[in-house]
Amino acid sequence: MAQYTRVSGSVGLITLQNPPVNALSAAVRQGIVDTVKRALGDPKVKSVVICGQNGIFCGGADIKEFGTNMSGPPLVPMIHAIEAANKPVVAAIEGSALGGGLELALGCHYRIAHSKARLGLPEVSLGLLPAAGGTQRLPRLIGVPAALDLITTGRHVTAAEALQLGVVDRVAEHSTVDAAVKFALSVAAKSLDARRISTYPCPRPSDFDALFEGAMQKVRQSARGAIAPVACVQAVRAAATRPYLQGMEREKELMATLFTSGQARALQYCFFAQRAVSKWNMPNGARWDTSKPRPVHKAAVIGLGTMGRGIAVALAQTGMSVVAVETQEKQLMEAKQAVSGMLERGAKRRGLTPAALHKISYSHDIQAVADVDLVIEAVFEDMALKKKVFQQLSAVCKPGTFLCTNTSALDVDHLASQTRNPELVVGMHFFAPAHVMKLLEVVYGPQSSPQAVATAMQLGKKMGKVSVAVGNCRGFVGNRMLKPYIEQAFFLLEEGATPELVDRALEEFGFPMGVFRMSDLSGLDVGWRVRKGDGLVESGSASGQPTRLREGRRYSPLGDLLCEQGRFGQKTGRGWYQYDKPGSRVARSDPWFHSFLEEYRARHGLVARRIDHQEVLERCLYVLINEGFRILEDGIAAGPEDIDIIYVFGYGWPRHRGGPMFYAGMVGLATVLERLEHYRQAHPDVPYLQPCSLLRRLVASGSPPVHRWREVIKKLHSQL
Numbered sequence: 001m002a003q004y005t006r007v008s009g010s011v012g013l014i015t016l017q018n019p020p021v022n023a024l025s026a027a028v029r030q031g032i033v034d035t036v037k038r039a040l041g042d043p044k045v046k047s048v049v050i051c052g053q054n055g056i057f058c059g060g061a062d063i064k065e066f067g068t069n070m071s072g073p074p075l076v077p078m079i080h081a082i083e084a085a086n087k088p089v090v091a092a093i094e095g096s097a098l099g100g101g102l103e104l105a106l107g108c109h110y111r112i113a114h115s116k117a118r119l120g121l122p123e124v125s126l127g128l129l130p131a132a133g134g135t136q137r138l139p140r141l142i143g144v145p146a147a148l149d150l151i152t153t154g155r156h157v158t159a160a161e162a163l164q165l166g167v168v169d170r171v172a173e174h175s176t177v178d179a180a181v182k183f184a185l186s187v188a189a190k191s192l193d194a195r196r197i198s199t200y201p202c203p204r205p206s207d208f209d210a211l212f213e214g215a216m217q218k219v220r221q222s223a224r225g226a227i228a229p230v231a232c233v234q235a236v237r238a239a240a241t242r243p244y245l246q247g248m249e250r251e252k253e254l255m256a257t258l259f260t261s262g263q264a265r266a267l268q269y270c271f272f273a274q275r276a277v278s279k280w281n282m283p284n285g286a287r288w289d290t291s292k293p294r295p296v297h298k299a300a301v302i303g304l305g306t307m308g309r310g311i312a313v314a315l316a317q318t319g320m321s322v323v324a325v326e327t328q329e330k331q332l333m334e335a336k337q338a339v340s341g342m343l344e345r346g347a348k349r350r351g352l353t354p355a356a357l358h359k360i361s362y363s364h365d366i367q368a369v370a371d372v373d374l375v376i377e378a379v380f381e382d383m384a385l386k387k388k389v390f391q392q393l394s395a396v397c398k399p400g401t402f403l404c405t406n407t408s409a410l411d412v413d414h415l416a417s418q419t420r421n422p423e424l425v426v427g428m429h430f431f432a433p434a435h436v437m438k439l440l441e442v443v444y445g446p447q448s449s450p451q452a453v454a455t456a457m458q459l460g461k462k463m464g465k466v467s468v469a470v471g472n473c474r475g476f477v478g479n480r481m482l483k484p485y486i487e488q489a490f491f492l493l494e495e496g497a498t499p500e501l502v503d504r505a506l507e508e509f510g511f512p513m514g515v516f517r518m519s520d521l522s523g524l525d526v527g528w529r530v531r532k533g534d535g536l537v538e539s540g541s542a543s544g545q546p547t548r549l550r551e552g553r554r555y556s557p558l559g560d561l562l563c564e565q566g567r568f569g570q571k572t573g574r575g576w577y578q579y580d581k582p583g584s585r586v587a588r589s590d591p592w593f594h595s596f597l598e599e600y601r602a603r604h605g606l607v608a609r610r611i612d613h614q615e616v617l618e619r620c621l622y623v624l625i626n627e628g629f630r631i632l633e634d635g636i637a638a639g640p641e642d643i644d645i646i647y648v649f650g651y652g653w654p655r656h657r658g659g660p661m662f663y664a665g666m667v668g669l670a671t672v673l674e675r676l677e678h679y680r681q682a683h684p685d686v687p688y689l690q691p692c693s694l695l696r697r698l699v700a701s702g703s704p705p706v707h708r709w710r711e712v713i714k715k716l717h718s719q720l
């Protein structure tokens with residue numbers, strides 16, 4: 001809806017009203033059409049201001065309407081009517097002007113933004129393009145290079161940057177609506193000839209061809225198969241090469257392809273899934289809206305290895321006081337330097353002074369955490385060591401301090417049992433580098449209090465993370481699903497694939513790195529240590545031939561054999577690939593590994609066969625998805641959205657494919673089930689390939705869309 005009033009005698013004030021973000025729903029569009037008509041027809045009105053209710057101009061088109069039978073007036077003619085008006089129309093931008101919201105403002109003759117406002121055309125992140133004239137007006141207003149940047153990245157700009165770019169005419173420090181009304185009064189009698197952006201010529205840069213070739217190359221590289229960024233470049237190119245109306249036709253044509261695409265569906269699903277996971281609930285009924293977090297003013301990090309350093313940086317950047325504890329003097333000195341460097345670089349990037357530097361105090365004594373509100377333990381991944389730390393923390397910390405562990409797989413309940421107050425213990429599983437990666441798994445056990453979960457979730461949000469609450473099990477959600485995925489990749493090597501082939505298939509699917517390049521980056525020794533701890537590793541050099549079965553299950557010792565040779569990946573310059581020197585990042589095919597693999601196959605009587613990309617994808621991805629269904633069945637994740645967000649934000653799953661569970665729905669659950677059954681028959685000694693009963697049940701109930709899985713899961717749980 002839109003409210004109409006006349007203010008200051010001659011200004012028609014139109015206020016968009018659709019909380020929380022004044023999205024342009026059918027009712028709002030109708031409201032704008034009606035109120036603009038009223039203002040233009042009112043002889044007392046000499047100029048018009050459009051603003052939004054509750055301090056936000058407009059969050060764009062109503063995304064919930066996409067995929068439905070859209071009704072109501074369309075945006076394009078509505079915006080044209082505003083631009084064509086014979087009375088000046090001023091947009092008063094507070095909060096956000098995004099997508100269709102900014103396009104509406106671009107149709108106005110003037111734009112005034114509050115200094116704290118943010119503006120952008122983020123449609124690309126929803127698999128779309130700004131199709132309400134955004135791709136045609138913005139380059140005419142601010143030039144092709146700047147428009148290409150904003151439209152292809154979807155980034156939001158501050159009011160200051162918007163002013164510098166020429167997107168807005170003025171920035172207001174106080175009431176934007178008051179400033180806009182005053183301004184509207186002052187321009188009431190002025191000619192509008194030079195204020196209609198669609199009439200501007202689009203400036204043609206001298207390096208036109210190189211500019212567009214470069215832009216196309218850049219989006220193709222970074223988009224990893226996403227089609228919207230490519231369409232955005234094409235639409236801006238049309239602005240620069242065609243008259244306005246023809247450019248609008250091209251914009252419409254490109255949008256038509258995107259609008260119904262699977263990628264747009266996947267990306268819009270991710271938008272809502274990201275918001276859904278913040279509304280967490282636990283199997284015991286505790287929920288986000290009934291559990292109050294406790295404020296955290298001072299936090300501590302124990303252990304300043306790579307993870308601890310990143311966590312300390314992320315904490316300090318929130319502005320809170322941080323105590324960083326490391327018992328080894330040398331490590332403490334190195335950490336101090338590294339953390340300061342990270343904070344300084346971070347502040348420089350954001351054009352700030354590194355105030356967070358002074359928020360951190362360092363100590364080698366665990367007693368230093370006595371007065372903090374929350375501790376994050378990030379010591380070496382060893383249960384005995386972590387148990388000891390938790391016992392100490394329980395004795396040292398003031399009553400009520402939340403104790404969190406950054407373990408990536410160990411039993412959070414077991415650690416909680418070492419403390420006097422297990423209800424205060426939760427996992428906070430960060431991803432490396434912890435100050436950069438957006439994902440945080442908040443792991444609760446049966447004893448964790450709702451307040452502890454709420455506090456960790458809120459702290460995660462404050463640290464800029466996308467936090468997902470999950471139950472406690474080996475590897476939680478992300479790493480638990482990764483295990484069968486990696487295992488399949490190893491098996492594929494045994495059967496005839498190469499690391500290059502497997503990685504190419506996964507990278508073409510959209511992962512930034514295939515499984516072997518990723519393993520080289522994170523270090524082969526990490527998994528080796530875990531497998532050793534689990535008693536899976538048999539020494540190959542001693543027996544000459546470690547077996548390929550463990551407790552009746554197929555096992556590939558390939559990773560163990562490489563580790564025995566000291567091939568730990570990038571850090572040693574050798575892994576599944578070879579590198580120019582230790583620490584170098586460019587993976588090159590390694591003839592040594594290829595002959596090693598051939599010898600290995602010969603030793604085990606394995607005959608290499610031809611493996612294609614489809615088999616790589618089906619085996620690696622469907623087995624991971626199958627484990628996702630088990631996780632839902634076990635109640636470790638509350639819904640498919642939680643799993644998908646974990647994979648998109650923590651494991652490089654291509655966002656335009658919506659996350660593994662959404663992808664399963666796109667492929668068709670019956671197909672996933674059939675292929676798992678097929679591979680299970682071919683590999684009866686791989687239990688992970690056994691389709692999970694939830695998957696069978698979903699297929700049996702007609703493969704409902706992903707947003708209806710929770711009903712089936714609920715039914716399943718109530719029957720257990």
Ligand SMILES: CC/C=C\CC(=O)SCCNC(=O)CCNC(=O)[C@H](O)C(C)(C)COP(=O)(O)OP(=O)(O)OC[C@H]1O[C@@H](n2cnc3c(N)ncnc32)[C@H](O)[C@@H]1OP(=O)(O)O
Nearest residue numbers: 021023059060061062063064096098099100122131132275
């Ligand atoms: C012809 C086509 C022309 C144009 C196409 C478009 O305009 S596409 C839409 C482009 N706009 C966007 O992508 C903006 C999306 N929204 C945001 O980025 C943020 O919501 C925003 C506006 C910066 C506010 O952020 P904040 O953190 O304050 O709130 P939150 O994100 O949690 O959102 C609050 C609730 O509002 C819902 N919501 C937000 N934007 C939209 C929208 N455009 N359409 C529908 N719903 C929207 C969001 O889902 C939240 O809902 P809730 O039920 O409370 O979880």
